[in-house]
Amino acid sequence: MSLxxxxxxxxxxLSVAPMMDWTDRHCRYFHRLLSRRALLYTEMVTTGAxxxxxxxxxxxxxxxxxxxxxxLGGSEPGDLAHCARLGEQWGYDEINLNCGCPSERVQRGxxxxxxxxxxxxxxxxxxxxxxxxxxxxTVKHRIGIDRTERYDFVRDxxxxxxHAGCNTFIVHARNAWLQGLSPKENxxxxxxxxxxxxxxKQDFPDCTIVVNGGLTSSExxxxxxxxxxxxxxxxxxxxxxxxxxxxxxxFYGVPSVERTREQVEAEMVAYMLREAAEHGxxxxxxxxxxxxxxxxxxxxxxxxxxxxxxRLKAQDPREVTALARDERFVHA
Numbered sequence: 001m002s003l004x005x006x007x008x009x010x011x012x013x014l015s016v017a018p019m020m021d022w023t024d025r026h027c028r029y030f031h032r033l034l035s036r037r038a039l040l041y042t043e044m045v046t047t048g049a050x051x052x053x054x055x056x057x058x059x060x061x062x063x064x065x066x067x068x069x070x071x072l073g074g075s076e077p078g079d080l081a082h083c084a085r086l087g088e089q090w091g092y093d094e095i096n097l098n099c100g101c102p103s104e105r106v107q108r109g110x111x112x113x114x115x116x117x118x119x120x121x122x123x124x125x126x127x128x129x130x131x132x133x134x135x136x137x138t139v140k141h142r143i144g145i146d147r148t149e150r151y152d153f154v155r156d157x158x159x160x161x162x163h164a165g166c167n168t169f170i171v172h173a174r175n176a177w178l179q180g181l182s183p184k185e186n187x188x189x190x191x192x193x194x195x196x197x198x199x200x201k202q203d204f205p206d207c208t209i210v211v212n213g214g215l216t217s218s219e220x221x222x223x224x225x226x227x228x229x230x231x232x233x234x235x236x237x238x239x240x241x242x243x244x245x246x247x248x249x250x251f252y253g254v255p256s257v258e259r260t261r262e263q264v265e266a267e268m269v270a271y272m273l274r275e276a277a278e279h280g281x282x283x284x285x286x287x288x289x290x291x292x293x294x295x296x297x298x299x300x301x302x303x304x305x306x307x308x309x310x311r312l313k314a315q316d317p318r319e320v321t322a323l324a325r326d327e328r329f330v331h332a
Contacts, residue, residue: 011067012168012210012230014221014251015039016237018071018096027289028065029271031237033264034244037252039067044098047074050083059090069094071140073101075111075121077128084129084137095129097122099141102176102186113176116145119157123164130165138168143196144175151196158200168208170232171197198227218250225251240295261293265321272317283317284310
């Protein structure tokens with residue numbers, strides 16, 4: 001493996017999962033204040049939204065967010081190729097295809113986890129995107145669908161995509177049950193089976209294999225990194241974002257961002273003011289992403305209540321942060 005490909009592979013060592021309604025550009029700006037190295041993902045953007053909707057609204061991001069991947073949802077090779085090209089033109093560092101979302105709405109669009117039943121189609125989608133972009137095309141998927149728990153199902157799926165040119169797979173270590181479970185239940189009810197993801201790494205040693213699902217501590221991440229190339233963290237990164245401030249030192253061997261929680265909050269207030277001036281964005285859809293900043297600390301509940309108090313929507317965020325800090329007796 002060349003130095004450049006080695007460096008590229010290192011990109012996926014730690015990442016924050018694409019999460020609908022959560023990982024918008026404001027959330028990603030906040031996460032980037034905490035970790036310089038973690039790979040960040042957009043919410044899933046459907047090909048229809050880009051083909052028929054407001055492209056700048058869906059693809060705009062802050063330059064500080066890099067490295068940044070665009071996750072696409074779709075199942076038509078030509079449409080995906082067009083949208084992948086758009087993503088590259090907008091400056092994204094990676095195009096990721098969603099083959100893991102189990103929601104009924106996504107299934108009606110014939111993409112997400114149900115695509116795992118059609119590996120030949122997914123391979124065509126991957127090849128169509130690879131033919132038109134020079135950045136990595138990756139796939140996020142499950143270890144199986146419904147009650148199919150055979151390893152050969154996910155092995156053959158990865159094999160078909162690898163043959164089409166995909167070299168990076170982000171594997172949620174649960175099955176997706178396409179009937180009978182809500183998306184939330186699909187993140188909790190099907191059992192985690194990390195061993196299948198580890199076996200994929202053994203069977204596809206030249207591929208980058210990233211594990212996702214149920215990981216909530218640095219010890220768990222370090223254990224997984226003994227078996228696979230990377231770890232993707234979802235809900236824990238959102239609800240306990242201060243954990244990200246440890247990632248650069250723990251998982252990349254570089255100095256962590258030297259900011260206190262108060263400094264991060266102040267930088268977010270400055271960002272809110274800039275967003276209001278440049279785009280007319282109110283502060284509260286930005287503030288919702290940082291409500292976990294003081295997770296586990298005394299006074300966190302009151303701080304969170306102030307920043308989520310709708311009665312304060314008309315106030316300047318500098319006034320809100322002053323109110324949130326009032327009566328706070330602890331320091332980061």
